[in-house]
Every structure is written in C-alpha cells, then in structure tokens.
Amino acid sequence: MDLRNIAIIAHVDHGKTTLVDELLKQSGIYRENETTTERAMDSNDLERERGITIFAKPTSVVWKGIRINIVDTPGHADFGGEVERILSMVDGVVLLVDAAEGPMPQTKFVTSKALKLGLRPIVVVNKVDKPDGEPNQALDDCFDLFANLDATDEQLDFPSMYASGRSGWADMELDGPRKNLDALFDLIIEHVPAPAQIADQDKPFTMLATTLGGDPFLGRLLTGRVETGKLKTGQTIKAMSRDGTLIENFRVTKVLAFRGLDQTAIDVAEAGDIVSIAGMTKATVADTLAEQSVTEAIPAQPIDPPTITVTFGINTSPLAGRDGKKVQSRVIRERLMKEAESNVAIKISDTPGGEAFEVAGRGELQMGVLIENMRREGFELSISRPQVLFQEENGQKLEPIEEVTIDVDDEYSGAVIEKITGHRRGELTEMKPAGVGKTRIIAHVPARGLIGYHGEFLTDTRGTGVLNRVFHDWAPYKGPIPGRRAGVLISMENGQSVSYAIFNLEDRGKFFITAQEDVYTGMIIGEHNRENDLEVNPLKGKKLTNVRASGTDEAVRLTTPIKMSLEEAIAYIDNDELVEVTPNSIRLRKRHLDANERKRMSKVAS
Numbered sequence: 001m002d003l004r005n006i007a008i009i010a011h012v013d014h015g016k017t018t019l020v021d022e023l024l025k026q027s028g029i030y031r032e033n034e035t036t037t038e039r040a041m042d043s044n045d046l047e048r049e050r051g052i053t054i055f056a057k058p059t060s061v062v063w064k065g066i067r068i069n070i071v072d073t074p075g076h077a078d079f080g081g082e083v084e085r086i087l088s089m090v091d092g093v094v095l096l097v098d099a100a101e102g103p104m105p106q107t108k109f110v111t112s113k114a115l116k117l118g119l120r121p122i123v124v125v126n127k128v129d130k131p132d133g134e135p136n137q138a139l140d141d142c143f144d145l146f147a148n149l150d151a152t153d154e155q156l157d158f159p160s161m162y163a164s165g166r167s168g169w170a171d172m173e174l175d176g177p178r179k180n181l182d183a184l185f186d187l188i189i190e191h192v193p194a195p196a197q198i199a200d201q202d203k204p205f206t207m208l209a210t211t212l213g214g215d216p217f218l219g220r221l222l223t224g225r226v227e228t229g230k231l232k233t234g235q236t237i238k239a240m241s242r243d244g245t246l247i248e249n250f251r252v253t254k255v256l257a258f259r260g261l262d263q264t265a266i267d268v269a270e271a272g273d274i275v276s277i278a279g280m281t282k283a284t285v286a287d288t289l290a291e292q293s294v295t296e297a298i299p300a301q302p303i304d305p306p307t308i309t310v311t312f313g314i315n316t317s318p319l320a321g322r323d324g325k326k327v328q329s330r331v332i333r334e335r336l337m338k339e340a341e342s343n344v345a346i347k348i349s350d351t352p353g354g355e356a357f358e359v360a361g362r363g364e365l366q367m368g369v370l371i372e373n374m375r376r377e378g379f380e381l382s383i384s385r386p387q388v389l390f391q392e393e394n395g396q397k398l399e400p401i402e403e404v405t406i407d408v409d410d411e412y413s414g415a416v417i418e419k420i421t422g423h424r425r426g427e428l429t430e431m432k433p434a435g436v437g438k439t440r441i442i443a444h445v446p447a448r449g450l451i452g453y454h455g456e457f458l459t460d461t462r463g464t465g466v467l468n469r470v471f472h473d474w475a476p477y478k479g480p481i482p483g484r485r486a487g488v489l490i491s492m493e494n495g496q497s498v499s500y501a502i503f504n505l506e507d508r509g510k511f512f513i514t515a516q517e518d519v520y521t522g523m524i525i526g527e528h529n530r531e532n533d534l535e536v537n538p539l540k541g542k543k544l545t546n547v548r549a550s551g552t553d554e555a556v557r558l559t560t561p562i563k564m565s566l567e568e569a570i571a572y573i574d575n576d577e578l579v580e581v582t583p584n585s586i587r588l589r590k591r592h593l594d595a596n597e598r599k600r601m602s603k604v605a606s
Contacts, residue, residue: 001238003272004192005225007071007086009114010096011104011468015126019096019165020059020072024260026168026181027061054088056211058223058274060258063185068260069274073110083110085210085285085344087117088301089225089274092192095142095182096165099133100435102141103567105405105470112149117301121146122191123160124170124184132436135162135174146361159191197227204291205229205237207277208298212285212342218254218278222289227298228290231255231269238290238340239283240297247287253279280366303344306360307400307471309448310367310570311384312336313356315580317589318494318520323582324380329355332379339370346370352421356382360389362471364451375581383570383579388448391474399446401431403472406457407442408465413439415460423447425478444472449481452571482558484574487533489526490590491519497538505536511561512588513538524577524588527562533590 010016058068071090073083087093093114097103103111114121123142125135139160146156161184163170170184171177189288206229209222231237233255239247255262256276269275277289288297314329321327326335333350336357340348347360361367364386391398404426407414413431414598420426425444434440450469457467489509499515509527519525519538528534564572569579569586580587 002066003069003195003198004066004092004188005069005071005090005195005272006092006094006097006188006192006347007073007083007090007114007276008094009073009083009107010126011098011101011106014096014098014101014104014107015165016096017072019124019126019163020070022165022168022181023061023070023185024059027063027185027293034072045243053485056083056259059261060274061260066189068185068188068422072276078446084113084301084303087113087119088208089210091195092120092188093119093121094188095123096126097134097138097142098123098125098130099128099138099162101407102138105403105468108145108149108403109470111145113154115146115149115151118152120155120191120310121158121492123158126163126165128162128174129164129167134435159187161187195225195227196238197271200228200271201230203228203233203271204293205231206288206290206294206298207231207250207275208300209283209285209289213276215278220280220283221256221276222280222283222285222287223274223276223288225274226269226271228273231275233265233267236292238292238294239280240288240290240294242286242288242300244295247290248280248282250280250283252277268462285344289550290481304362304471306345306347306362308363308367308386308388308451309358309360310386311351311356312359312371312580313382313384315380315382315383315582317523317580317587319518319571319580319582319585319587320380323505323584324375324378326377326379330357332374333357335374335379346554351590363469364567364571366561368570369569372566372583375583379581380582380583381581383581385573385575385577386451386570388446388451390477392476398474399448399477401444401472401475402447402450402469403467404441404442404443406465407434407438408461410437410439410440412461413441414466416441416457416465417443419453419456419460420445420449421576423482424453425481444475445469446475446478446481447471452484454571455568455602462564484572485531487528488524488577488588490533490535491523491525491526492521492537493539495539496518497525498541499556499558500542501538501540502558504540505538506559508536511559512564514558514561520589522590524590 008016008020056071056073058069058071060067071086073086095111125138127133128135132260161170161172162174169178169363170181172183197397206227207224209224211223213221215221233252236249236251238249241247255266255269257266258274263276286300312332315327321426336348336359340346349357349358388399406416419430420443421428424445426443428443430442432440457465497513497515497517497519502515509528511528513525555590566586569588573579573588576591578589578591580589
C-alpha cells in the first residue's frame with residue numbers, strides 16, 4: 001500500500017488533538033454505531049485531566065487507498081524532546097496555527113526543528129470561526145516566522161488551508177463550502193512525499209527506535225520507522241548503540257502496526273512504515289535495530305540539553321510512610337532510571353550519599369508531570385526548588401534565556417513589564433496590540449527569573465493573562481535575581497492543628513492548612529506578612545474556665561486556606577525548603593541543613 005508519514009505540530013490548545021479526532025472519524029475507522037470519545041489520542045489520565053498532550057502517539061487512516069500515518073505531538077515546550085525524536089520518522093508536517101493567536105513560542109521551536117530536517121510544512125489556520133480570529137494575519141505571521149528561521153524557497157512556498165477542527169472542515173479558501181476535511185486529506189497526499197525508504201525493500205532490515213513503551217503481555221515495545229528492508233515476526237535481529245556497539249541479539253516476538261486507534265499484529269513490516277517491535281530486553285530509544293549483517297548504526301537526531309535540575313529525595317518527615325508504599329531510595333532510583341530510558345530529555349545523576357537524585361529536564365511542567373505520575377504509583381518524595389543549569393564557555397558563565405510571549409489586558413501591561421524587566425532582569429523585545437483590548441509582550445528573560453513567577457503573574461493580571469515560554473539561547477550570566485520576598489509561618493509543634501490557634505494567628509499571614517490537619521515541627525503552614533520566617537504554635541487551644549457569659553465566646557470562622565497545586569508548590573519554595581509529596585498530600589517544610597549544605601545554598605542563591 002502507498003504510504004504517507006506526517007506529524008501534526010502546534011502550540012498548546014491550538015486544536016491538534018481535536019483535528020486528529022475529526023480526521024479519524026471522517027476516514028471511516030469507526031463503525032456507525034461505535035461510541036467515540038473526545039480527544040481520543042489523549043489516552044493518559046494526566047493528559048485528559050490537564051487538557052494537554054504529553055506523549056507523542058502515532059495513529060493511521062486510509063484515504064483513497066493510501067495509508068496515512070499521523071503522529072500527534074505535544075504542544076508544550078517542556079515536552080519538546082518527544083517532538084525532536086518524532087520528526088525523524090515523518091516526511092512532512094501539518095503546522096496548526098490559531099487564527100486569533102497566530103504563531104506562538106512552541107510553534108517557533110518545533111517549526112525550526114522541522115525546517116532544519118528539510119521537511120516542507122502544510123500550514124492550517126485553525127479556529128477561523130472565532131469572533132476575534134484574523135486568519136490572513138496569522139498566515140502572514142507564519143510566512144515571517146519561516147523567513148526568520150532561514151527556510152528555503154521551497155519551504156517558503158508552503159500550501160495553506162483554513163479550518164475549524166471542532167466543526168470538522170478544512171478548505172483552501174476562507175469562504176469555501178465548509179463541509180468536511182476531504183481537501184486536507186487530498187493536500188496531504190499530494191504535498192507530502194511517499195517515504196523514500198519504500199525503494200529500499202531489498203536491503204537488509206534497519207530501524208531507528210524513537211519511542212519506548214511497554215505492554216503487560218509483550219514486555220518492552222520500541223517504535224520507529226523501518227528505514228530499509230523488511231522484518232518478519234520470529235526473525236532474529238540485533239540492537240546497536242549509536243557508536244555501533246552490540247547491545248543484544250533477540251528474536252522478534254511481535255510486530256505491531258498502527259491501524260486507527262489500535263495496534264494490530266502483522267506478519268511483515270516493510271520499509272517506510274511506522275511499527276512497534278517486541279522481544280528485546282535491553283535496547284532503548286536512539287538504538288538501531290538491524291539484521292546481523294548490518295555494522296553501522298543509524299545516526300540519531302541530537303536532543304537539546306536540559307535547562308533545569310530538581311533534587312528527588314526520600315521523604316524524611318515525621319509523617320513519612322503513612323500514605324505511600326514506595327519510600328526507599330533504591331525504589332525511587334529504579335523508577336527514575338526507567339523514566340530516563342524512555343524520555344531522552346531527562347538526565348539522572350546520584351548525589352553524594354546516594355539518598356537523593358539530581359533530575360535534569362526542560363522545565364517545571366515536565367518535572368511536575370513526572371512527580372505526579374510517581375505519587376499516583378505510590379511513591380513518597382522530597383522535592384527541592386528547581387535550579388537552573390549553567391554552562392561555561394571560554395571562561396564565561398552562561399545561563400539559559402527563555403523567550404516569553406505574554407497576552408495581557410492593556411491595563412495590566414505596565415505591571416507585567418515592570419516585573420519582567422526589573423526584578424527578573426528580562427529584556428523587552430517587542431510590544432504590540434493583540435486586538436480586543438489586549439497587548440502582546442515578547443521578552444527574553446533568564447530561566448532563573450521565571451521560576452515561581454507564574455502565580456505572581458496571575459495575581460498581577462487578575463487571572464486574565466496568558467504566559468507562554470520557550471528556550472531561546474544561552475547568554476552571559478545576568479547577575480543575582482531576588483527570590484520570594486515573603487517569609488513563611490513554621491509549625492513549632494507536632495500534632496493536629498486547632499481552629500482557635502489558626503484563628504488567632506490569621507493576622508500574621510495567609511495559611512496553607514485548616515483545622516484538624518496533621519502538622520509537625522518544621523512544617524510550613526502559611527506565608528508570613530513580613531520578610532522573615534516566624535515559628536508559630538497551631539496547636540494552642542483556648543484556656544477553659546467555669547465562667548460563661550453571652551458575647552465572650554466568639555464564633556471561630558477561619559479564612560479559606562491556600563491550596564497549592566504540585567507545580568505551584570515546587571515554584572513557591574525557597575532554596576532551604578522542600579516539597580513533601582505523598583499519594584494523598586502535598587506539604588511544604590524546612591530542610592535540616594548541615595554546614596556544607598548551607599554554604600552550597602548561599603552560593604546557589606547568589
């Protein structure tokens with residue numbers, strides 16, 4: 001069967017997964033009476049809860065006798081490692097752009113990767129039926145973006161379409177019939193070339209592994225595009241590392257192809273198709289799977305380095321072991337190593353003593369998703385504040401700079417610019433009206449300055465601002481950046497909090513706990529009104545007497561406590577604080593630092 005391999009790329013919430021839903025429906029993969037779900041490709045629980053795509057997933061449809069393998073990719077820069085690998089499997093990309101927002105930071109990041117690989121994109125301007133949509137302006141912005149990314153003349157001559165993924169139509173003209181996605185299917189088949197590998201059917205089998213998965217019955221599954229030759233179930237092949245070193249020989253127990261939303265066992269995989277292979281025990285992402293006669297490994301695409309690091313440690317609080325079953329450092333290490341194996345954007349290293357592990361990755365969201373997955377699996381962890389990774393070049397200290405794109409109501413733009421360019425040492429690069437009383441601000445800000453800023457940003461913009469960020473470049477160190485200004489309220493006792501005590505302490509600050517919650521010495525229970533930390537007693541009850549009179553007993557009404565999400569808690573803590581994560585709770589606490597640790601922390605702070 002004739003083949004086409006494409007990836008759909010876009011910024012967060014520009015409609016990739018919804019468009020894939022409609023492509024699946026209109027290609028006829030469902031029966032007439034079959035139940036369908038929204039965002040069918042977002043199969044992971046966290047993806048459904050958060051409304052974002054985290055893992056790249058292939059599917060396939062058949063249109064006019066031609067099979068189209070479609071890869072739905074993540075839209076957030078923190079999961080860019082997924083996209084960088086996936087692009088090596090496809091021959092074309094569909095770039096989806098919101099008609100109102102235009103190209104956003106993640107669009108720029110992924111498109112630059114696609115253009116460097118020589119892929120010719122199809123631009124689809126989505127959500128053109130939005131009242132504030134400016135489809136033609138979005139299309140012009142895409143052309144400017146391609147030009148800025150040094151696209152070739154052939155890539156600049158891209159075909160474009162107007163669409164509404166939710167309504168299930170795409171047309172070449174803005175005022176087209178708006179009936180279905182037939183025109184998009186036809187354009188993909190016409191514009192995207194068939195895999196060049198199809199001509200290499202007679203060569204020995206080779207395949208580059210791009211994603212690692214697992215199956216309870218089949219074990220490890222490696223997915224990739226067959227580069228040359230054919231592979232039959234039961235065949236014995238080998239796995240090689242990037243430098244050609246033999247990792248293992250193994251017998252292929254199953255070859256699975258993507259057919260609609262399912263993976264179907266096939267007897268023979270041919271060059272050009274995207275398949276999953278079972279049977280290996282050691283081979284992993286970026287390894288080459290090949291016949292015994294092959295000696296050279298397929299070169300893997302380089303992955304951008306991590307920019308932040310977080311320390312994962314065992315939970316050492318007095319409440320440790322109450323919720324989770326997986327609390328030993330050995331078990332935590334095994335889980336992190338397993339994650340690093342399948343996620344090439346993450347790097348794990350041991351700390352002195354072996355009780356904690358440095359996990360380096362792309363951003364706070366990526367770390368938050370990993371921690372959330374681990375706590376749901378029954379782990380208990382202590383998490384440090386994220387620290388930025390620096391580089392040294394010609395004796396000069398370099399730090400990662402992020403490009404921040406902010407859409408904010410005009411009235412709040414002044415406060416946002418003051419925070420970004422003042423305290424956080426950012427540089428304003430562009431500021432323009434974004435229509436309907438909004439301003440778009442683009443700035444280059446040190447990654448250090450953005451840790452913990454999102455909550456402050458939402459407060460400054462009354463929850464109406466939208467902030468997007470993507471790695472821009474390495475630049476000379478910008479100097480110290482002040483951290484959190486407010487101090488914290490720390491419990492000085494072990495036990496259960498009392499409503500009377502919290503009520504009388506409310507003038508000291510805002511609380512993170514309410515009555516009848518377990519607390520312990522050193523646990524952070526609130527934010528102080530001033531800059532210093534303050535130890536308080538949340539267990540102090542009311543002194544009782546035999547005298548009763550009307551009006552002397554005040555009704556105790558507590559202010560609703562602040563409940564932080566995992567990402568908010570990690571961004572909130574200071575260098576001498578930790579987040580205690582268990583399956584049922586997220587708590588903050590002070591660290592017990594020795595002299596060497598205090599010295600290291602003061603160096604980090606400066």
